[in-house]
Amino acid sequence: MRGHIRRIVEKLTVSESADPANLEGLNRALSGGPMYLRIAESDSDFRLESIPLQAGWSRIGAAVATSFGRILTDCEPSRLRICENSDCLAIYYDETRNRSKRFCDDKVCGNLMKVRRFRARQKAAKIGGSPTPESSDMIQ
Numbered sequence: 001m002r003g004h005i006r007r008i009v010e011k012l013t014v015s016e017s018a019d020p021a022n023l024e025g026l027n028r029a030l031s032g033g034p035m036y037l038r039i040a041e042s043d044s045d046f047r048l049e050s051i052p053l054q055a056g057w058s059r060i061g062a063a064v065a066t067s068f069g070r071i072l073t074d075c076e077p078s079r080l081r082i083c084e085n086s087d088c089l090a091i092y093y094d095e096t097r098n099r100s101k102r103f104c105d106d107k108v109c110g111n112l113m114k115v116r117r118f119r120a121r122q123k124a125a126k127i128g129g130s131p132t133p134e135s136s137d138m139i140q
């Protein structure tokens with residue numbers, strides 16, 4: 001199922017429609033974990049709770065597919081991103097006002113990529129080449 005989610009996000013990040021086969025993969029996962037809804041109240045607030053009818057991996061797959069489906073249907077799918085750290089590639093939801101978030105976590109992947117760019121520039125300077133500035137360096 002992870003592959004279906006990734007391919008859907010890859011399409012969305014380039015403003016393309018999701019492949020029907022990937023949506024069908026998510027729908028298969030949803031059908032593997034039937035559930036019912038229940039109204040609960042706490043502190044005078046009401047909420048709908050999803051109660052699974054089964055246990056096991058199929059229920060977990062259905063929960064993941066449900067969570068991703070809620071992002072697709074209740075949020076802005078165009079804000080889904082894939083982390084630009086090639087060693088991470090995590091999928092995240094960009095909540096920044098100008099939709100400029102490039103990494104899943106700026107303190108982890110963002111800093112790691114800064115260090116890598118810095119070291120690449122140092123290495124290029126040592127061998128006498130002139131480093132090519134990346135567009136991302138100019139933004140920051």
Ligand SMILES: [Zn+2]
Nearest residue numbers: 083088104109
């Ligand atoms: Zn990341």
